[in-house]
Amino acid sequence: MGNASTAANKRQIKLGAFLMETGHHIAAWRHPDALASGGLDFSHYAELAAIAERAKFDAVFFADNVGINESNVNVLSRTARADHFEPLTLLSALAVVTKQIGLIATVSTSFNEPFNVARKFASLDHLSGGRSGWNMVTSSTELEAQNFNLEKHTAHATRYERAREFHQVVTGLWDSWDEDAFLRDKESGRYFASDKLHVLNHHGKHFQVRGPLNVARSPQGSPVVVQAGASEAGRQLAAETAEVIFVAHQTFEEAQAFYRDIKGRMTRFGRDPDHLKVMPGIFPVVGRTQEEAEEKFDTLQNLVHPEVGLALLSKMSGVDLSRFPVDGLVPELPETNGGKSRQQLLLDLARRDNLTIRQLYLRIAGARGHQQVVGTPKSIADQLQQWFEEDGADGFNIMSPWLPGGLTDFVESVVPELQRRGLFRSEYTSNTLRGNLGLPYPANRYEQRHVA
Template sequence: MTQKTRAGQYHLFAMPMGSGGHMAGWRHEEAEPAALMTLGYWQHIARTAERGMFDALFLADSQGFRPIAGVDAFAATDAIRLDPLVLHGALAASTQNLGLVATVSTSYNEPYAIARRLSTLDHVSAGRAAWNVVTSTSENEAHNFGREAHYGHAERYARAEEAIAVCKGLWDGWEDGAVIADKASGVFFEAAKVNGLYHKGEHFCVAGPLTMGRSPQGHPLIVQAGASEEGLELAARTADAVFTSHPTMESGVAFYAGLKKRVAAAGRDPESLRIMTAIQPVPAVTAEQAEAEAKALNEAIPPKLALSYLKTVLGGIDLSRYDLDGPLPELPDSNASLGTRQRIIDMGASGMTLGEIAVAVAASRTSRSLAGTAATIADELERWYEARACDGFVIAPPSLPVMLDRFVDLVVPELQRRGRVRTAYKGSTLRENLGLGRPQSCYTVDPALRAEPEIWQG
């Protein structure tokens, strides 16, 4: 255990990827892949995360069916994805303190609908809603929403920034205290405190206001994961938390310092952004058991599936004609995630073969894999936190629910013993538990904004 030089407790997000973050996690003897589409499965995961004092449950999503090639590739359980907002609505009633992070694409959703649904979730969860803002990378997603081709990278981010601004404007529309429900006077709400948006932009035209009062958090939390130049700049200007993944601590340290610097350059306090790095832990009572399970999971990934998945994350680049024991070939440009592409290039530069990279990506999606005892895993988390590679961790169990159960039963008590994880929730909202302030309505800050702009004709 390292000597503490950085005070504070870790923030923890749980990120259940279907039946596990590992591509073969569903094949673990204690995994429950057949229950993926049942509420009971997700209730167990959410309640376990809450028992482990996690800040939030993070649900990834895509509205498209990913390309699948080869007979073996039909073992891919990530083809199944339930709608995160619908699922979180149910989980809000099953938990009391756990934050609920829903992935919603700005490419194939309108901002009014996004703002309304997230505000609803914030109300019914008593202030635990968060929005993972994504721009989509799947070509199939475009085909599901009436487009012949997916938006280009720059257009996706321009659309995302405008969508976030529209949502924040809508969330501000109802000022605090607008709903008074005064039975004696017959006044239900103060009309002067309900403001239209009157937005006309490059991508969206939205009148507003929303159909409900201001939510408990003011704005549901904004979470992002983009690692391209556009993604980092957008996060620096707009995000409350950033989810990232790094195969090495050194790359995490560089990312952390660079993004905090961008936040300051955007005129924000660097401490107003929480940077969360993904860890894929295989906890066990003994090191031998943990290492054996990690090895067995990697060996259970069919080679065709590993290459198929690598092709997908690289935006359709087919590497099947190259020698698996040879180096990563030069990658052409694509319309996929630039951050993920760069991390794969970095793996190749470190000396990993194409086959090793394919298995590593299929196993952990470029996150740090970590097999060991509770003390070993706690030591590694301490090392990353002390080095300022993150403000907390996104725990992506390789197999579910078994390895989330183990993390909570084995690792969390060790982290609590070290004073790094809370023993009770202190706040009533996700913002409070993350130590983030509640934004005021812009109309409360500047009442002059209440005037209806003359340009609006709708």
């Protein structure tokens, strides 16, 4: 009881369940307890969302890409990454079978239009009673670009320039209606107050969007904006626009440096640093003992096909590494038009630990560059607590190794340990994603002008 009452008065860890088909480990689908067909099985996702909601997670989160990012079909055929639901469609269905957990989906600014994105997330917010979040990303692969009338992807800097304007348009459209615009007064015959509708009339370099949005203002003011970029351009965009940021770190020192950098940048935009929650990805393998945890991890590692490991590393680094000796040290990599921060993270990891190509692909087979923790509930909770209390994170995006077992392990053993320490809630404090994350309700920009 003492912990619970103390917890009510202090900052607490935020938790997201980052769900990926059969699990995050590249060989998860081969695990004896994994559902190999999970990518297109709604009951599978409904069960996972229920597990996370019972544990009082802030949100479930789905990444996405708009294409199959493997040019080698033989390699692709050895993974479970070829078929999965479009995430917004899936979250709309999950909204019906959940009550309080947040629903966050990735939608790229590179191959979408702002009006459609604004409308879909506003609709999901109404369907869920205020639980939607948009993970705003810029797509990075040529294979995705080639599904949208392009031979080559646009340059990295241009993608971020477009993303910034995309965000301006989406958030502008979300302010199309005042809070109390809809009267629906049968007696007077007035459905809405005409002075409470606002036309955006955006004219920019990348977009011309008139508006207004044909969806009433969101139950939580506007859906929560999430971001995942860690390059210089990504950090600037996050400090300016994001309310949650998902990020990958290998060491506590990297996490601290990033956390302080992002929070420090926010003041330049007149933002309160507490209005952006930094949530690194964590890949936890939990055992009752250290030996049991390592055995669980080895079970997965032994299922990694060499071609799959090499292809994963090549994709993440942006460079085809198949022409180099697999048991030789990782070579210097040329800069690419793909993701900058992840390539640098991989290089730093390889240099720090003097890894061969094979050792590096095995190192990232589960967490893909995120922090990998293999241990007991206590040792994992110790690390999360340190990162949280010493300016490395506001919370964590839990990347279960395989599903549903990896998530169940974390929920049944690590979550109670965090609760005992007063670091995580035992009950939801709000019915909205914003409320549970401790984010402010956003004012409508037109109402602000009106007040001024």
